[in-house]
Amino acid sequence: MTIASTSSSTSAELRNANRRRVLHAVYEQIGISKQDLSQRLSMSLPTVTQNLKEFEAMGLIERRGLCESTGGRKAQIYHFVSDARVAIGAILLKEFYRIVMVDLYGNVLKAERFPTPFARTPAYFEQLGQNIRTFISGLTYRPDQILGAAIALQGLVSHDGTSVIYGEILKCTGLTLDEVQPYIPYPCVLIHDTEASATAEVWAQNDLKDAVLLSLTRNFGGALIISGEVHRGRELSSSVIEHMRLYPNGRPCYCGRKGCIEAYCSAYALQLSAGEPLEQFFPAMRQGSPERTQIWHHYLQDLAIAINNIRMLMDTEYIIGGFLQKFMDDQDFLLLARYVNQECPFQSAPVHLRRSVFSDDAAAPGAAISLIKQYLCSF
Ligand SMILES: [Zn+2]
Structure with missing residues (x-):
C-alpha cells in the first residue's frame, strides 16, 4: 500500500x-x-x-509555421501564446490612478491614467471597477483569460494581500479587500507599491541578483x-527605508516622526525645497x-547619506527609479556616486548605481507581473 502510493506520487511528480x-x-x-524540444529536454x-x-x-x-529542412517532412513550429492569459495591475495614488494590462511576458498591452484622487469610499472603488471593465471591454479577452487584478497602493500590505496595515499617505490604514x-470583476489582491516596482525591476533585468531599489516617486520608496x-x-513589507532617520529632529515626516529619509529624498521633498x-x-x-x-546638489547629498x-x-x-530619475542625466548619476563614495568611511570599491529600466512608475506593471509570476510558477 505504502509502496504503491509512493510510486504513484513519484510518477505524478515526474x-x-x-x-x-x-x-x-x-x-x-x-x-x-x-523534435528540438525532445532533444533539448532529453525527453521522449x-x-x-x-x-x-x-x-x-x-x-x-x-x-505556427514550419521548420526549414534539408529533406523529408518539415517539422511544425510551436510557439508560446504571449497573451493566452493577461493580468491587470493598478496603482492608486493620492492624485490619480493608473491601470495597465500585461501579457505573460510582462509586456504592457494597454495603460490608462484616471485623474481621480484617492478616497476610501465605495464610490471610488465602484468607479475603479467600472473603469477596469471599460478598460478591458475594447479588447477581445474572455473573462477566463484574465488572471486577476493586483492593486498597488502607497501602504504596507499584509502578507496575504488582503489588508493595509499602514497607509498614512492615503489615510487608508485598515483598508481590507x-x-x-x-x-472589481476579477480576483483581486493588494500589494505595497514599492514591492510591486521592485517586482517589475527584477522581471525586466535578468542579471539582477542583490540590489536595493530606491524609488524616487512623490513619496520615497x-x-x-x-x-x-x-x-x-515579517510585517514591514519589502522594507521601509523611507522612515530611516537621516537627521534627528529634522523635517517632519507624515509618519509623525522627524528627520526621515522621506522628508529629504522624496520627489515631494525636493519640490517643497x-x-x-x-x-x-x-x-x-x-x-x-x-x-x-544648490538645492539640487543638497538633495543629492542627502540621498547619498541615505544610500551610504x-x-x-x-x-x-543601487537602482534609482521613480519618475524623478527621468529628470536626472548621466552627470547627476556621476555626482550622486561621487557623494556616496565620499560618505563611505573606507577606501572601498566605488558604489554601483543603476538606472531603473522603467522611465515612469513601475508599480502598476509590477503589480500585474506579480500575478503573471504566480501563474507561471503554478505549473
Ligand atoms: Zn517617517
Missing part, C-alpha cells in the same frame, strides 16, 4: 516536472519544433507530444532584492540657476 519543463522551454524559445517524443497537446488545448501554445473586491527575489519582511513643480525646476536649473543648482547608510548593511547595487 509528470508535473515534465509538463513544467516543456512549457518553460517553449516559453523561453521563439519557436521550437517537437511521445511525452513531449502529450504535453504540447495539453497546452495547446489550454491555448498556451500554438503551432472586502471594501474593494465587490466592485525602498525595496530589498536578494538573490533575484524581492525580499519580504524648490517651491515649484519639478517640470519647471529642472529646466531652469539646467539653464544655470545657481539657487536651484543602507550600504553599510548591504553593499550591493
Whole structure:
C-alpha cells in the first residue's frame, strides 16, 4: 500500500516536472519544433507530444509555421501564446490612478491614467471597477483569460494581500479587500507599491541578483532584492527605508516622526525645497540657476547619506527609479556616486548605481507581473 502510493506520487511528480519543463522551454524559445524540444529536454517524443497537446488545448501554445529542412517532412513550429492569459495591475495614488494590462511576458498591452484622487469610499472603488471593465471591454479577452487584478497602493500590505496595515499617505490604514473586491470583476489582491516596482525591476533585468531599489516617486520608496527575489519582511513589507532617520529632529515626516529619509529624498521633498513643480525646476536649473543648482546638489547629498547608510548593511547595487530619475542625466548619476563614495568611511570599491529600466512608475506593471509570476510558477 505504502509502496504503491509512493510510486504513484513519484510518477505524478515526474509528470508535473515534465509538463513544467516543456512549457518553460517553449516559453523561453521563439519557436521550437517537437523534435528540438525532445532533444533539448532529453525527453521522449511521445511525452513531449502529450504535453504540447495539453497546452495547446489550454491555448498556451500554438503551432505556427514550419521548420526549414534539408529533406523529408518539415517539422511544425510551436510557439508560446504571449497573451493566452493577461493580468491587470493598478496603482492608486493620492492624485490619480493608473491601470495597465500585461501579457505573460510582462509586456504592457494597454495603460490608462484616471485623474481621480484617492478616497476610501465605495464610490471610488465602484468607479475603479467600472473603469477596469471599460478598460478591458475594447479588447477581445474572455473573462477566463484574465488572471486577476493586483492593486498597488502607497501602504504596507499584509502578507496575504488582503489588508493595509499602514497607509498614512492615503489615510487608508485598515483598508481590507472586502471594501474593494465587490466592485472589481476579477480576483483581486493588494500589494505595497514599492514591492510591486521592485517586482517589475527584477522581471525586466535578468542579471539582477542583490540590489536595493530606491524609488524616487512623490513619496520615497525602498525595496530589498536578494538573490533575484524581492525580499519580504515579517510585517514591514519589502522594507521601509523611507522612515530611516537621516537627521534627528529634522523635517517632519507624515509618519509623525522627524528627520526621515522621506522628508529629504522624496520627489515631494525636493519640490517643497524648490517651491515649484519639478517640470519647471529642472529646466531652469539646467539653464544655470545657481539657487536651484544648490538645492539640487543638497538633495543629492542627502540621498547619498541615505544610500551610504543602507550600504553599510548591504553593499550591493543601487537602482534609482521613480519618475524623478527621468529628470536626472548621466552627470547627476556621476555626482550622486561621487557623494556616496565620499560618505563611505573606507577606501572601498566605488558604489554601483543603476538606472531603473522603467522611465515612469513601475508599480502598476509590477503589480500585474506579480500575478503573471504566480501563474507561471503554478505549473
Ligand atoms: Zn517617517
